[in-house]
Amino acid sequence: MAVIPFIGFLAFTGFPMVLSLFISFHDLHSYDLSQMTFVGLDNYKNMFTMPLFQTALVNTLYFCLSVPINLVSQLFLANLLTKPLNPHFAKAARLILYIPTVIGGVAISLIWNWILEANYGVINTILMAIGMEKVGFTTTREWFMPSVLLIKWWSVGLNILVFQAALSNVNASLKEAARIDGALDRQVFFRVTLPQIAPILIYTCTMNIIEAFGEISTMQIISGNGLGPSNSAVTLSYMMYRMAYVNIFTEGFGMASALGWVIGIITIIFVRASTWASKKWLSADD
Amino acid sequence: MQNHKKRYTGTYVILIVCMLVVLFALYIAVITSFMTKEEANYVEFHWIPRQGISLRAYIDAFTKDYGGTNVFIGLKNTLLMYVPAILVGLYVSAVSAFAYAKMRFPGRRLMYTLLIAGMLIPVSTGTIAKLLIYDRLGWIGTPWPIMVPRMMGMAGMIFFLRQYYVSLPSELLDAARIDGLSYFGTFNRVILPISVSPLLVQFIFAFIAAYNDYNDPLYFLTSNARLRTIQLTLAFLVDPYEQDWPLRMAACIASAIPMFLLYLCTQKIMLKGLDVSSSVKG
Numbered sequence: 224m225a226v227i228p229f230i231g232f233l234a235f236t237g238f239p240m241v242l243s244l245f246i247s248f249h250d251l252h253s254y255d256l257s258q259m260t261f262v263g264l265d266n267y268k269n270m271f272t273m274p275l276f277q278t279a280l281v282n283t284l285y286f287c288l289s290v291p292i293n294l295v296s297q298l299f300l301a302n303l304l305t306k307p308l309n310p311h312f313a314k315a316a317r318l319i320l321y322i323p324t325v326i327g328g329v330a331i332s333l334i335w336n337w338i339l340e341a342n343y344g345v346i347n348t349i350l351m352a353i354g355m356e357k358v359g360f361t362t363t364r365e366w367f368m369p370s371v372l373l374i375k376w377w378s379v380g381l382n383i384l385v386f387q388a389a390l391s392n393v394n395a396s397l398k399e400a401a402r403i404d405g406a407l408d409r410q411v412f413f414r415v416t417l418p419q420i421a422p423i424l425i426y427t428c429t430m431n432i433i434e435a436f437g438e439i440s441t442m443q444i445i446s447g448n449g450l451g452p453s454n455s456a457v458t459l460s461y462m463m464y465r466m467a468y469v470n471i472f473t474e475g476f477g478m479a480s481a482l483g484w485v486i487g488i489i490t491i492i493f494v495r496a497s498t499w500a501s502k503k504w505l506s507a508d509d
Numbered sequence: 510m511q512n513h514k515k516r517y518t519g520t521y522v523i524l525i526v527c528m529l530v531v532l533f534a535l536y537i538a539v540i541t542s543f544m545t546k547e548e549a550n551y552v553e554f555h556w557i558p559r560q561g562i563s564l565r566a567y568i569d570a571f572t573k574d575y576g577g578t579n580v581f582i583g584l585k586n587t588l589l590m591y592v593p594a595i596l597v598g599l600y601v602s603a604v605s606a607f608a609y610a611k612m613r614f615p616g617r618r619l620m621y622t623l624l625i626a627g628m629l630i631p632v633s634t635g636t637i638a639k640l641l642i643y644d645r646l647g648w649i650g651t652p653w654p655i656m657v658p659r660m661m662g663m664a665g666m667i668f669f670l671r672q673y674y675v676s677l678p679s680e681l682l683d684a685a686r687i688d689g690l691s692y693f694g695t696f697n698r699v700i701l702p703i704s705v706s707p708l709l710v711q712f713i714f715a716f717i718a719a720y721n722d723y724n725d726p727l728y729f730l731t732s733n734a735r736l737r738t739i740q741l742t743l744a745f746l747v748d749p750y751e752q753d754w755p756l757r758m759a760a761c762i763a764s765a766i767p768m769f770l771l772y773l774c775t776q777k778i779m780l781k782g783l784d785v786s787s788s789v790k791g
Binding site for chain 2: 224225226227228229230231232234235236237238239240242243244246254256300303304306307308312315316319320321322323324325326327328329330331333334335337338340342343344345348351377381429430433436437439440443444460463464467476479480482483484486487490491494
């Protein structure tokens, strides 16, 4: 029985990964693998020189700013919730902050798309009422990604609960001991509490980075057509989707596979770097 | 003491501001969902509907046909595809996690290491090949690309459940073995009942992830409108030619109902279970 997940891993992760790498060195414009022609590194070369690739890379990295922004605010809010607050208030706060998790990704994007709408949206109504100009939050290049980051920030919910549980698990006597030794609250948090919850923090951070590099939905919904103002909604993952579905005859599965691998390698670099940095930072505090 | 009190005032203020931001967006969504289309598209946003409460958007969202799907069909698809797959996957994961934690068999360490390392492999590396493989198998536009991989167990679940099973005392297993229980007997009669709470937490996490799953259905199900999940349904409800915001908001609110019920029913168990799954020691 314990072998089943391993077979699943080989069949649905391991094998497709290797096959994708193989396809990425070929030209392929149909579902039929026998139509493949070997082109060496051409897919990679052609892709790197596409102007859209550079735009998409910048957009993806911009979007990934949501990971540190969200982790810090989630941790911060979770820490606030562990303080001795009025129990009814704490319960209400947990319930309300959890609401975005209940609503789910696409719905959140739709709701905020309405709030930030350029003509009839609430924010623009308010801006007009106080005598300011309307802002094209989802229709101009400068505002597009900041709007997306705001939407991602709003969807914090679940991690607050996870972090809060982790924080309340931290041994109280350790914190007390540090406090008796004269440590300030901030020092207790950074030197005692944080290292204790480091494993769950690193795990969440890793998963969020992987998710962020793979995310398509938010940008696609907010932009309406998937491209956004001056292609500011195109991330690497969406570009891959377009190569396989929209531009199958010009770009095709070979280049899409190559892009998939490039996304994968960039993701892993960021994951390794963040894990390395957080470990180093936490151990330096000892 | 003075200092103490002041600090908590700040805590309250920050939390209240965040709660208000959440409630603000929720209020806009709910109030718009009850408006008529004309009112929602009025130049100025009305904070309170002036044309009365209209249920039209909800009725449309559940009953009308939007390219072969609607909120009702979307919810049904999500629940029918993901829930059975997750339940099977949860059982497989639990049995495996237990085996990886307490049994000795050849290749145990290697398999477990590869499984966990697999979690760190970005999905994008295999997506295109999966598309071609599923197409060859005739799985595109069927529930199988969504269900089969999940039914074979999920690495995240195995990771967390193994952490839990490792901490169980070996005496418990010895006692079961002396009583003459087989491996599956031990697992089903002794281990399963005591691990209900971590299992439930894993189910909830898997369900939240499944519910929000967008890329898998986008790649493998888009071609079959009748199988669109709730997320795809919502995404395709965006008709650029018709700005029907009440309909979209109603669909968003309605789509959250199952998740909200799940939260209400499991809130207590979840908070208790989170303590278990959050005490991971890397």
